[in-house]
Amino acid sequence: xxxxxxxxxxxxxxxxxxxxxxxxxxxxxxxxxxxxxxxxxxxxxxxxxxxxxxxxxxxxxxxxxxxxxxxxxxxxxxxxxxxxxxxxxxxxxxxxxxxxxxxxxxxxxx
Amino acid sequence: xxxxxxxxxxxxxxxxxxxxxxxxxxxxxxxxxxxxxxxxxxxxxxxxxxxxxxxxxxxxxxxxxxxxxxxxxxxxxxxxxxxxxxxxxxxxxxxxxxxxxxxxxxxxxxxxxxxxxxxxxxxxxxxxxxxxxxxxxxxxxxxxxxxxxxxxxxxxxxxxxxxxxxxxxxxxxxxxxxxxxxxxxxxxxxxxxxxxxxxxxxxxxxxxxxxxxxxxxxxxxxxxxxxxxxxxxxxxxxxxxxxxxxxxxxxxxxxxxxxxxxxxxxxxxxxxxxxxxxxxxxxxxxxxxxxxxxxxxxxxxxxxxxxxxxxxxxxxxxxxxxxxxxxxxxxxxxxxxxxxxxxxxxxxxxxxxxxxxxxxxxxxxxxxxxxxxxxxxxxxxxxxxxxxxxxxxxxxxxxxxxxxxxxxxxxxxxxxxxxxxxxxxxxxxxxxxxxxxxxxxxxxxxxxxxxxxxxxxxxxxxxxxxxxxxxxxxxxxxxxxxxxxxxxxxxxxxxxxxxxxxxxxxxxxxxxxxxxxxxxxxxxxxxxxxxxxxxxxxxxxxxxxxxxxxxxxxxxxxxxxxxxxxxxxxxxxxxxxxxxxxxxxxxxxxxxxxxxxxxxxxxxxxxxxxxx
Numbered sequence: 001x002x003x004x005x006x007x008x009x010x011x012x013x014x015x016x017x018x019x020x021x022x023x024x025x026x027x028x029x030x031x032x033x034x035x036x037x038x039x040x041x042x043x044x045x046x047x048x049x050x051x052x053x054x055x056x057x058x059x060x061x062x063x064x065x066x067x068x069x070x071x072x073x074x075x076x077x078x079x080x081x082x083x084x085x086x087x088x089x090x091x092x093x094x095x096x097x098x099x100x101x102x103x104x105x106x107x108x109x110x
Numbered sequence: 111x112x113x114x115x116x117x118x119x120x121x122x123x124x125x126x127x128x129x130x131x132x133x134x135x136x137x138x139x140x141x142x143x144x145x146x147x148x149x150x151x152x153x154x155x156x157x158x159x160x161x162x163x164x165x166x167x168x169x170x171x172x173x174x175x176x177x178x179x180x181x182x183x184x185x186x187x188x189x190x191x192x193x194x195x196x197x198x199x200x201x202x203x204x205x206x207x208x209x210x211x212x213x214x215x216x217x218x219x220x221x222x223x224x225x226x227x228x229x230x231x232x233x234x235x236x237x238x239x240x241x242x243x244x245x246x247x248x249x250x251x252x253x254x255x256x257x258x259x260x261x262x263x264x265x266x267x268x269x270x271x272x273x274x275x276x277x278x279x280x281x282x283x284x285x286x287x288x289x290x291x292x293x294x295x296x297x298x299x300x301x302x303x304x305x306x307x308x309x310x311x312x313x314x315x316x317x318x319x320x321x322x323x324x325x326x327x328x329x330x331x332x333x334x335x336x337x338x339x340x341x342x343x344x345x346x347x348x349x350x351x352x353x354x355x356x357x358x359x360x361x362x363x364x365x366x367x368x369x370x371x372x373x374x375x376x377x378x379x380x381x382x383x384x385x386x387x388x389x390x391x392x393x394x395x396x397x398x399x400x401x402x403x404x405x406x407x408x409x410x411x412x413x414x415x416x417x418x419x420x421x422x423x424x425x426x427x428x429x430x431x432x433x434x435x436x437x438x439x440x441x442x443x444x445x446x447x448x449x450x451x452x453x454x455x456x457x458x459x460x461x462x463x464x465x466x467x468x469x470x471x472x473x474x475x476x477x478x479x480x481x482x483x484x485x486x487x488x489x490x491x492x493x494x495x496x497x498x499x500x501x502x503x504x505x506x507x508x509x510x511x512x513x514x515x516x517x518x519x520x521x522x523x524x525x526x527x528x529x530x531x532x533x534x535x536x537x538x539x540x541x542x543x544x545x546x547x548x549x550x551x552x553x554x555x556x557x558x559x560x561x562x563x564x565x566x567x568x569x570x571x572x573x574x575x576x577x578x579x580x581x582x583x584x585x586x587x588x589x590x591x592x593x594x595x596x597x598x599x600x601x602x603x604x605x606x607x608x609x610x611x612x613x614x615x616x617x618x619x620x621x622x623x624x625x626x627x628x629x630x631x632x633x634x635x636x637x638x639x640x641x642x643x644x645x646x647x648x649x650x651x652x653x654x655x656x657x658x659x660x661x662x663x664x665x666x667x668x669x670x671x672x673x674x675x676x677x678x679x680x681x682x683x684x685x686x687x688x689x690x691x692x693x694x695x696x697x698x699x700x701x702x703x704x705x706x707x708x709x710x711x712x713x714x715x716x717x718x719x720x721x722x
Binding site: 018021022023030093094096097098099100101 | 701
């Protein structure tokens with residue numbers, strides 16, 4: 001199998017993921033975009049591992065690591081999403097702007 | 111011997127440190143330490159000085175030497191007969207002042223700091239008179255200025271005392287610049303800061319007349335300021351709000367005497383540059399008359415003595431400028447003794463009438479303070495030049511020196527010498543008049559009520575008696591002028607001259623008779639009191655120096671606020687503006703941040719690809 005097949009699939013997945021992460025307003029869909037990007041990377045790892053015939057199979061090992069980290073990350077992120085929903089009543093990413101740098105009465109001297 | 115010198119130099123400073131450390135806990139400890147320390151210094155100084163009088167070899171010792179760029183700065187000492195007699199004078203008067211202060215400042219809460227400063231002052235004077243390095247001398251010189259500032263401002267809750275202290279400090283510091291620059295010039299010219307080396311280089315090198323006019327004139331400016339001569343004379347009378355023993359210390363033995371001492375020490379420099387001597391002669395001629403005239407009209411006892419100090423110091427400068435080196439130094443010593451006596455006696459008088467210094471509140475005190483009366487009479491007699499007290503001999507020696515210079519001399523311009531001689535004679539008459547007036551006003555006539563007057567304690571009277579001894583017997587020194595060794599100036603011959611003495615005695619008697627006659631006719635109101643709150647010279651200084659400096663300060667302040675602060679404020683404002691631009695991007699939308707990251711990464715990738 002030529003190398004460019006999996007690379008093409010991976011880049012398509014990555015592009016979809018980026019698009020999802022950047023454009024979706026729903027936090028769960030943003031997370032799904034992030035997962036797509038991670039899995040695109042996994043596909044690259046595995047493809048290059050097979051192509052380069054790595055004796056230690058570093059690519060596959062790294063893919064396993066990424067899966068574990070992605071699982072942990074999605075658990076943490078979903079917990080945050082749940083907390084956001086409890087406190088705000090919605091999970092629209094656009095409306096979560098508490099961290100914006102804006103003038104506050106106590107900081108007018110700055 | 112150098113160990114002994116070290117004791118003389120260090121004991122006063124050690125005493126000051128101990129007194130300051132323990133004084134606030136125990137008054138007795140402070141008193142014991144300060145008197146004990148000055149007694150130790152006195153014994154060491156006498157032991158050291160006695161062996162150096164006459165034609166003994168001077169003690170020269172270098173304690174340490176610095177290896178710097180330019181001529182080395184050395185902690186060097188040099189004790190010749192001149193230093194020795196100055197040490198004797200300074201340590202003796204300082205010791206007596208410490209003893210006297212036990213009584214005078216018995217209940218003063220600031221006694222420890224006072225006693226410590228007196229000790230430092232003594233140490234500074236000892237440093238000046240034994241220094242062989244110009245920088246060491248300058249350190250002692252400035253230390254005295256600082257100590258006199260603190261001591262004059264001892265009663266700092268009085269506005270007078272504060273103003274007097276600041277004035278004394280500023281005026282002497284201004285004049286001290288002369289000494290600083292003289293040191294630069296001398297060091298540059300002779301490649302050494304050692305006074306003995308520089309002086310012997312001048313003597314051996316025999317530079318052309320007035321070749322060294324610059325350092326000589328600079329030194330002259332410094333000593334004119336330190337010794338309160340015209341036009342720097344106004345600080346000394348204004349320093350009078352300080353405690354009276356301090357006046358005795360500053361105006362008799364140390365600070366103002368240091369000016370005369372410095373000229374005597376650097377005399378070869380002045381001999382090689384008679385232009386500086388002429389300057390000194392002119393200043394002295396004006397100062398002695400002016401000081402005596404002020405003393406004649408003021409009604410404040412301490413100010414009479416202060417102006418008389420100014421006038422008598424001018425005598426010494428007159429003698430120095432006339433080449434009468436020994437006469438000047440002897441008059442300095444004599445004046446140190448009898449003026450210390452006069453100030454301490456004046457302190458006793460002021461103490462007895464409850465602190466008033468105006469002579470209007472005194473009178474008829476001769477029965478109530480008998481010891482003070484006798485000793486102060488001797489002091490006034492010596493000041494006026496009455497036979498056979500010490501002032502008579504030394505003043506005659508000074509006047510004869512000026513006469514010699516006027517007739518045969520070539521150091522100063524002839525008319526200056528004649529002017530100085532005339533001024534000296536006129537001042538001698540005025541001195542008799544103001545001494546007699548002060549004496550009459552204080553001790554005769556109707557006085558304050560009996561109950562208000564109380565005699566001084568014994569610790570204040572004993573120093574008076576001790577100082578009475580040199581005041582009476584000091585004249586004997588004139589008969590053994592060899593005690594000062596070989597004077598650096600022209601040969602002076604005998605210091606005692608029948609003709610001058612007889613003439614001066616006639617003058618003294620005449621002036622005294624005039625004043626007594628006036629007193630018989632007009633009573634205590636001899637002549638109108640003249641209040642001189644601000645002398646015209648003060649106004650000149652104000653216009654010429656103080657106001658320009660203030661104006662400059664205003665300009666500098668404006669420049670600091672409007673120009674330098676402008677840069678700092680501008681930097682802050684522009685930073686804040688830039689920050690305002692950047693914060694527009696911080697809108698809180700995480701997705702837009704991410705967008706920037708992705709686009710940025712893509713851009714970097716594209717650029718890297720293109721470049722590769």
